[in-house]
Amino acid sequence: MRYGLVLVLVFAIGFACASSVTCTIVEDGYSGVISDNDKVLVEVVLSDGDEVILPEGYSLFERNGNRVSFISKDFLRKDNECIFVFPKVVSGNYDLKVYLPQNHILSDGLIYPKNYKVSSDGKNIILDWEDVAEEVIVFYEGTSDSYFEIWILGLGLVVFGFGFFKFQKRKFFIELERMKKEAFEKEKDNREKSLTRNLFGEEKKIIEFLIERKSCWMKDLVRELDMSKVMATRKVRVLVEKGLVSIERMGREARIKLIERKRN
Numbered sequence: 001m002r003y004g005l006v007l008v009l010v011f012a013i014g015f016a017c018a019s020s021v022t023c024t025i026v027e028d029g030y031s032g033v034i035s036d037n038d039k040v041l042v043e044v045v046l047s048d049g050d051e052v053i054l055p056e057g058y059s060l061f062e063r064n065g066n067r068v069s070f071i072s073k074d075f076l077r078k079d080n081e082c083i084f085v086f087p088k089v090v091s092g093n094y095d096l097k098v099y100l101p102q103n104h105i106l107s108d109g110l111i112y113p114k115n116y117k118v119s120s121d122g123k124n125i126i127l128d129w130e131d132v133a134e135e136v137i138v139f140y141e142g143t144s145d146s147y148f149e150i151w152i153l154g155l156g157l158v159v160f161g162f163g164f165f166k167f168q169k170r171k172f173f174i175e176l177e178r179m180k181k182e183a184f185e186k187e188k189d190n191r192e193k194s195l196t197r198n199l200f201g202e203e204k205k206i207i208e209f210l211i212e213r214k215s216c217w218m219k220d221l222v223r224e225l226d227m228s229k230v231m232a233t234r235k236v237r238v239l240v241e242k243g244l245v246s247i248e249r250m251g252r253e254a255r256i257k258l259i260e261r262k263r264n
Helices: 003-017 143-195 201-213 218-224 227-241
Strands: 019-025 041-043 060-065 067-072 074-077 080-087 094-099 106-110 118-120 125-132 136-142 215-217 245-251 253-258
Touching: 019 080, 074 106, 080 143, 094 136, 106 125, 125 136, 201 227, 201 245, 201 253, 215 218, 215 227, 218 227, 218 253, 227 245
Parallel strands: 019 094
Antiparallel strands: 019 041, 041 067, 060 067, 074 080, 080 136, 094 125, 106 136, 118 125, 215 253, 245 253
């Protein structure tokens, strides 16, 4: 049991002391797309006994104790896809962390070696390898254009949806007004038929006239219906007896009103 615990501690110490390498791929500050001038910032924390193997093309080598940093341009391009190739830079095995540029994603399945973990700091996708002993290859691509297209498409859908809603709303109210008008005309027609069902001649004309105006002066009734005052007075009296109209006298003038009936 004691020997097993010692072995575990030795393994843990060895693992904790392994060199670590962090690569940050820097994006173009204006377009957000990798360009030929972009660099890869590499920071290495060495464990005891490890040395940095600086490949050709790496520059600005700096060392501060067991920390080493340098700049590389060690990635290739293929159409809109970027290929990051990172050689073994430490004499022993090491842990590797690669930060992709902002607005870039991994190309499906195109990563070597496969024993990596993916995480994010909210801005960049981060790839982690433990105990790396070989060259690392990562395929990734920009998403700035696609996000812009999605944003434009989403905005277009919102504008279209708002316009469609306004159109449908206007169409609804126009149809509602039409239905109200039809209902009013139908009710008016039914009411007129109900009031004039058993009326004929001048009596019918008087009721139809009052349906439009609700009330009128006797002189207007005589003038508009081209009827003598005697005839109009006699017919109005008959309609009063039938309970269809009422007469309101104001001095020598008389105002004729249609009696509103309760709706069933």
